[in-house]
Amino acid sequence: MALFFDAEWFDARLAERGLSRQVLAAAAGMSAADLALAFKDQRELSAGEVAAFAELLGVEAREVADRAGVSTPAPGHPSPTEARLAALERRVAALEAEIARLRRS
Template sequence: MALFFDAEWFDARLAERGLSRAEMAAAAGLNATDLALAFKDQRELSAGEVAAFAELLGVEAAEVAARAGLSTPVPGPGCVEARIAALERRVAALEAEVARLRGA
């Protein structure tokens, strides 16, 4: 369980970038329910999710972890697997968005 998830901070960062919670969830490979649980302090973020959110929000992973109330899952510089997984999730989300826009 997270110690304290600063939902207001996350929402403000998303707003600054013109992004939604749905886009945040997609960037980390989460569904809306899992993200909502994190925002309500009922689910901790993994190191990969921390990395994905940090990249999406343009902040350091340590800042995301601190704002999520986490004391440990901050990916280190050698966390290549987590970075690759986050990039793969982002590419999949972008491909899905392109496909949706082409169908519109």
């Protein structure tokens, strides 16, 4: 993860698509002032803003989060703890199904 907002990277992606910062702000539902704070690393992006940036720029949300210095997980990418919990929940569900099947036998 980048420690700071990588304004040069975002500006380059915008330039590749012929877009402006104003379009980026509008796509994310942000004011120009909020976007300026993010570009100056004085405001962290929300998960929804990360997702909107990713869609507009045609990159993965994880890339946007990394380039923005976002400390919270990007949308669609569970934290290691969330992934482990989901795996355990699947195992418990499978065990419960097996117990139910054995009881019917």
